[in-house]
Structures are given as structure tokens and as C-alpha cells.
Amino acid sequence: MASPTNTQLIEAALADPSKNIPTNVTLAFLQESRDRGAIIAILFITSFVLVVVAVRSYARCVSARGFGLDDWLAVTALATLIPFSVLAVILIHLGSGRHFAYIQYVLDDAIVRRTEVLDFWAHLIYTTSLLICRLSGLAFFARIADRQRKLTWAIRITAATMTALWLPQMALIIFHCSPVTALWPYAFEANAERFECLQWGIVYVTNSAISLLCDLALFTIPAVIIKELKIDTRDKLKLASIMMPGLLVIGLSTTRMYLVIVGQWEPDQSWSYNSLLTIEVAEIGSTLVALSVPALKPFFAKFFTFLDTTWITNASSRAESRRGSKRESGFGLVNWRKKVDSTQSEPSEIAVRHSLAVTNEELGIHKWNTSHTAIVSAGGHSIASGRSEEQLGYWTNTSATQR
Numbered sequence: 001m002a003s004p005t006n007t008q009l010i011e012a013a014l015a016d017p018s019k020n021i022p023t024n025v026t027l028a029f030l031q032e033s034r035d036r037g038a039i040i041a042i043l044f045i046t047s048f049v050l051v052v053v054a055v056r057s058y059a060r061c062v063s064a065r066g067f068g069l070d071d072w073l074a075v076t077a078l079a080t081l082i083p084f085s086v087l088a089v090i091l092i093h094l095g096s097g098r099h100f101a102y103i104q105y106v107l108d109d110a111i112v113r114r115t116e117v118l119d120f121w122a123h124l125i126y127t128t129s130l131l132i133c134r135l136s137g138l139a140f141f142a143r144i145a146d147r148q149r150k151l152t153w154a155i156r157i158t159a160a161t162m163t164a165l166w167l168p169q170m171a172l173i174i175f176h177c178s179p180v181t182a183l184w185p186y187a188f189e190a191n192a193e194r195f196e197c198l199q200w201g202i203v204y205v206t207n208s209a210i211s212l213l214c215d216l217a218l219f220t221i222p223a224v225i226i227k228e229l230k231i232d233t234r235d236k237l238k239l240a241s242i243m244m245p246g247l248l249v250i251g252l253s254t255t256r257m258y259l260v261i262v263g264q265w266e267p268d269q270s271w272s273y274n275s276l277l278t279i280e281v282a283e284i285g286s287t288l289v290a291l292s293v294p295a296l297k298p299f300f301a302k303f304f305t306f307l308d309t310t311w312i313t314n315a316s317s318r319a320e321s322r323r324g325s326k327r328e329s330g331f332g333l334v335n336w337r338k339k340v341d342s343t344q345s346e347p348s349e350i351a352v353r354h355s356l357a358v359t360n361e362e363l364g365i366h367k368w369n370t371s372h373t374a375i376v377s378a379g380g381h382s383i384a385s386g387r388s389e390e391q392l393g394y395w396t397n398t399s400a401t402q403r
Contacts, residue, residue, distance in 0.1 A: 007031065013106045025101045032099060035092050038274035042092075042281045046085040049285040053078045056292040068143060071295075073136035074288060080129035081284045087122040088277040091115055097274030100267070104188050113183060120182040123173055123204075126280050130211060131166045133287040134218050135159060137246075140291060141221045155221065162214050169207045176203055201264020208257040215253050215287075219246030246290045252283040 010030045013019055053074055060071050091097070095107055096115045103112060138159045145151040176184065177197040184200060185192040226239055259276040263269050 019105050021105045030102050034274045038092055038278050039089050041278045042085050042088050045281050045285045049288050052289050052292050056295040059295050070136045070139035077132040084125045085281050091118050100270045116184045117182045127169050129284050134162055137218050137291045158217050165210050172203045204260040208260050212253040215250050249286050255279050
């Protein structure tokens with residue numbers, strides 16, 4: 001199908017006296033377009049995310065752990081990103097991102113109605129895709145949190161809240177007009193009086209605000225984990241570079257809200273639509289990339305080497321309280337090369353190979369969960385049991401001192 005955004009259509013519209021086109025709306029003005037750049041950006045982002053998720057999936061398939069819930073959700077999110085990107089390109093092709101005068105005076109009614117329906121379905125997919133991305137991230141955080149009860153419950157509550165908030169987001173889009181329709185009629189359309197509709201901007205600003213809150217909640221979790229680690233600033237920055245590219249997602253969510261506000265309350269409201277679609281594709285894509293970065297360790301082993309030489313340690317407050325000590329309890333990193341001297345009877349060290357520090361209640365001195373790897377050194381005796389490496393691909397251990 002030939003693109004409707006061509007010069008012949010514009011010249012025909014300008015020559016039609018029934019259109020009543022204002023004299024300040026010129027041929028040059030109606031020919032202005034940002035379509036090419038937006039389409040290239042959308043195709044590039046989608047292709048890049050496709051490669052990243054494919055590499056992530058390959059890494060999961062060849063690892064001992066295999067695919068997890070977070071991986072399946074990431075693949076599902078990618079499966080929703082692709083049709084959304086296709087719809088975005090079609091909408092741009094039809095002229096949805098041109099000047100508002102172009103939509104009003106050049107496009108015929110059938111094409112305008114088609115763009116409204118496509119926008120309706122595109123944003124249902126967009127909203128659902130973001131939810132799946134976030135649930136994938138929460139599933140990943142839940143797995144590395146493992147037996148940290150408070151963090152696990154916080155993740156579960158966050159997942160339930162995000163799902164609950166997704167329902168009004170979808171409802172605002174579906175029931176934006178009475179009677180219910182996929183159309184979103186412009187004021188200049190002949191059928192506009194048949195419907196009583198919410199303002200496009202109000203619906204999307206509300207949904208954007210909810211989306212931003214969800215992103216803040218999602219990427220606060222790794223921030224809390226990193227904050228609790230007792231390591232130097234350089235290593236925290238390295239770890240943040242792995243687990244917190246989500247800051248980019250938050251920036252994109254904020255930008256989307258700005259573009260929605262501009263799109264609703266500026267006279268030339270459609271001129272920012274191409275940018276909005278590009279940002280929405282980038283928002284889904286960057287969320288998927290941010291949550292896939294930890295899985296790419298096998299392909300960037302040199303950069304991630306520092307993680308393989310560290311332990312996360314957690315002093316047992318229960319053991320300390322029994323002997324009246326006031327040693328600080330918390331997360332910290334010690335060098336892997338710092339071996340436990342098996343000839344020492346005191347203090348004995350318990351090292352647990354685990355994705356996160358085990359809670360003090362689970363780290364009893366005499367009670368052990370055999371699902372964890374433990375090395376106990378006390379008076380020259382040692383006990384060890386095995387467990388496969390966790391998703392982040394580094395040893396994280398819990399140590400406690402006993403007298």
C-alpha cells in the first residue's frame with residue numbers, strides 16, 4: 001500500500017475548497033515529517049532487544065539452572081514488544097505523528113478512524129507488556145532474595161500491587177468512551193457527538209503516573225540490596241552497573257509523561273506522537289535489557305570477574321547475643337582468597353554458599369538446611385555439601401562467628 005503521507009494527497013487537500021484550510025497552513029508545513037527517524041529508532045531498539053533477550057535465553061539454556069519463571073516472562077514480554085513496535089510503525093506510516101493540521105485536513109475519515117483503533121490496541125499491548133516486564137524483574141529478585149523473608153514478602157506485595165494497578169490502567173483505555181468503542185474521535189470528526197469521551201491526555205497522564213510509580217518500586221529493590229552491601233564505592237558502582245540500569249527506565253517513564261502532557265495540551269498535539277511511540281518502545285525495551293544484564297555474565301566474564309572473588313557475609317545476631325557481644329550485623333564483602341584457618345579452634349567460621357545472606361533465624365549454629373552449601377571449620381574439622389551456582393553467577397556467603 002502506498003503511503004498516505006505523500007505530496008499528492010497534500011496538494012489535493014489544499015486545492016479542495018470544502019476543506020476550509022487556513023491560509024497559514026502551507027504545503028511546506030504539511031510536508032514536514034519526523035517519520036523516518038522515529039521508524040529507524042523503533043526498528044533499531046526492537047532489534048537490539050531481540051538480540052539481548054536471545055543471548056539471555058541462550059545463556060539460560062546452557063547453564064545448569066536452565067530457564068526460570070523470570071526468563072519465561074522476559075520472552076513473553078518480548079513477544080508483546082514486537083507487535084507493539086509493528087503497530088507503532090504502521091501508525092507513523094499512516095500519518096499519526098504529523099502536524100495536527102495534516103490529520104485534520106489531509107487524511108480522510110477512514111484513515112483517521114483506523115489510526116484511532118490501532119492506537120487503542122497498541123496501548124493495551126503496551127500496558128500489558130510493561131506489566132510482564134516488571135513481573136519478570138520481580139521473579140528474578142525473588143529468586144536471588146531466596147530465604148530473606150522480609151524482602152521476599154515485599155516482592156510478593158509489589159507484584160500483587162502492580163497487577164492490581166494494571167486493571168485500572170486497562171479499564172481507562174477500554175472504557176474511555178461511552179458507549180464503549182475503540183475509536184477516540186477528534187472534535188472535528190462528524191461522529192464525535194455520538195460519544196462522550198475522557199480526554200486522551202487525562203487517561204494517558206494517569207496511566208503514565210501509575211507506570212512511573214511501578215518502575216520506582218521495581219528498581220528500588222536492587223537499590224536496597226546494593227545499599228546493604230559493605231563494600232567500597234568502586235565495587236558498589238560496578239554492581240550497580242549490573243543491577244541498576246533501571247534508572248534509564250525511570251528516566252524514560254518520566255519523559256513519556258512529559259510527552260503525553262505536551263500531546264494533549266499543545267495546539268499541535270500530534271507533532272509529539274512519533275516521539276511518544278519511540279519512547280514507549282524504548283521503555284519496554286530498556287526494561288527488558290536492564291533485567292537481562294545479570295544473565296549476560298558468561299559473555300562478559302572479564303568485567304564480572306570481581307564478583308567471583310567476593311563473599312557476602314552476615315554476622316549472626318543470635319550467636320552474638322548469646323555471648324553478650326554487640327558485633328554489628330549486616331551485609332559485607334570479604335576477599336575469597338582469605339581462607340579459613342582450619343587449625344584454629346576459635347573463632348570457628350561458617351561459610352554458606354548462597355545467593356544472598358541467609359537470615360539469622362535460618363543460620364542456627366547447630367541446625368543446618370542441607371539445601372545450602374556449608375563449610376564449617378572448627379578445631380580442624382570441616383563439613384561440606386554442594387549446591388549449583390545461582391543466577392548472578394557469583395559466590396555469596398554467610399559467615400558467623402561462634403565461641
